[in-house]
Amino acid sequence: MSALLAALVEQYDVLKNHLRRRFGDQEMIADVMQDLCVKVLERQDKAAPTATPLNLLKHMGRHLAIDHYRADVARGAVMVAVDDVPEAATELAGPECAAMSGQTAAALLATIQALPERCREAFILVRLHDIPQAEAARILGITRGMVARHVARALEEIQPILDIHSGPHET
Missing domain, CATH: 1.10.8 (Helicase, Ruva Protein; domain 3)
Structure with a gap:
């Protein structure tokens, strides 16, 4: 042995x-x-x-x-099932809002998937799973500062999509 x-x-x-x-x-x-x-x-x-x-x-x-x-x-086991979000969010909304929510979810998912690997991992851990940055840093084997930079970069990429799709909606 x-x-x-x-x-x-x-x-x-x-x-x-x-x-x-x-x-x-x-x-x-x-x-x-x-x-x-x-x-x-x-x-x-x-x-x-x-x-x-x-x-x-x-x-x-x-x-x-x-x-x-x-x-x-x-x-995708760690990622939140984005396809489930539009259904739950649009049950009380009309068809226009449902279509808008589906488009937003698809655009968000595409943007998150297009992020660099480390950036995407840090964003998913911190923003979607509510893991503290220090813990995410330990999991990823990087510094807490790098986690913060990756999350900030991801938010910069995602914010324009939220701005485009969050215009005023009629009720």
């Missing part, structure tokens, strides 16, 4: 708790730990000896968690 695999077996709970504290999502951490086990087993024969196997495992786990998060964002 390699030293890395031995450290994984011995320090499994410590590593899992470290990732849980860092990322919070229990289900994602379970997936990350499984992927980490697979990765260590696959590379068992090829792994170079390391003086600090727990640190290496924490590093690998962090990167796997970030990869999981990015994959979720890419699949």
Whole structure:
């Protein structure tokens, strides 16, 4: 058994708790730990000896968690279902308002999807999921200041769409 695999077996709970504290999502951490086990087993024969196997495992786990998060964002699992918003918002409105809301939602969705990846991720975490900027920074592995800049940029891109579609409506 390699030293890395031995450290994984011995320090499994410590590593899992470290990732849980860092990322919070229990289900994602379970997936990350499984992927980490697979990765260590696959590379068992090829792994170079390391003086600090727990640190290496924490590093690998962090990167796997970030990869999981990015994959979720890419699949749209983290994004709010924008298609549901117009239906709920237009139940009390007339057909013109319903069409306008659908157009606004489509334009917003297209604009959000067109944002650079980091900008989009930061915006979704902070504005759609109400995650504090410091927590979003930790999840994304960037500074809180960069999160604030990404969110500000996203809002600059989105605001013109809201201005165009938020003109006075007849009731």
